[in-house]
Amino acid sequence: MVCGGFACSKNALCALNVVYMLVGLLLIGVAAWGKGLGLVSSIHIIGGVIAVGVFLLLIAVAGLIGAINHHQVLLFFYMIILGLVFVFQFGISWSCLAINRSKQTDVINASWWVMSNKTRDELERSFDCCGLFNLTTMYQQDYAFCTAVCKSRRPTCQMCGEKFLKHSDEALKILGGVGLFFSFTEILGVWLAMRFRNQKDPRANPSAFL
Numbered sequence: 001m002v003c004g005g006f007a008c009s010k011n012a013l014c015a016l017n018v019v020y021m022l023v024g025l026l027l028i029g030v031a032a033w034g035k036g037l038g039l040v041s042s043i044h045i046i047g048g049v050i051a052v053g054v055f056l057l058l059i060a061v062a063g064l065i066g067a068i069n070h071h072q073v074l075l076f077f078y079m080i081i082l083g084l085v086f087v088f089q090f091g092i093s094w095s096c097l098a099i100n101r102s103k104q105t106d107v108i109n110a111s112w113w114v115m116s117n118k119t120r121d122e123l124e125r126s127f128d129c130c131g132l133f134n135l136t137t138m139y140q141q142d143y144a145f146c147t148a149v150c151k152s153r154r155p156t157c158q159m160c161g162e163k164f165l166k167h168s169d170e171a172l173k174i175l176g177g178v179g180l181f182f183s184f185t186e187i188l189g190v191w192l193a194m195r196f197r198n199q200k201d202p203r204a205n206p207s208a209f210l
Contacts, residue, residue: 027053
């Protein structure tokens with residue numbers, strides 16, 4: 001059977017959805033691992049990562065069942081949902097790559113002040129830093145209540161904002177690059193589903209209409 005035929009399209013679509021399933025399970029596992037080790041305790045962050053993993057897992061399962069059974073309805077909705085995911089993911093990925101350092105500072109500053117005191121304390125202990133940026137009197141208050149280990153080792157602790165910015169560029173580039181890569185695999189999935197959906201199963205009744 002030449003590649004591009006029914007069997008090849010079916011196998012390629014199944015393989016792609018297996019990869020999506022593994023990525024979904026990986027996201028769920030990483031979230032559980034981070035929670036278990038106490039790296040992240042925010043229920044919103046953990047819940048968001050798990051939700052993305054479960055959503056991707058469900059889409060992959062639907063695509064896999066549709067590919068195995070050559071199910072027209074499942075493949076149709078799979079194409080639509082995967083196409084919408086591509087649009088959102090492509091836009092978010094480009095936003096991650098395009099955000100500059102000044103904007104990162106604004107985002108970090110805005111996020112810091114809406115966090116709970118418990119979350120800020122955990123970040124300070126995890127990154128071994130105190131306060132965000134020394135721009136307002138709130139920094140002195142943060143520094144006074146900081147429980148990071150650096151306070152007992154050095155006269156002054158590094159500001160958390162500096163550490164966040166140091167790694168944010170690299171993190172955003174990785175997120176944007178990985179997001180772009182997977183967005184193109186989603187386009188491949190839409191194309192494969194569309195092609196496979198319009199192909200006739202050679203083992204089926206030759207007079208059956210697909």
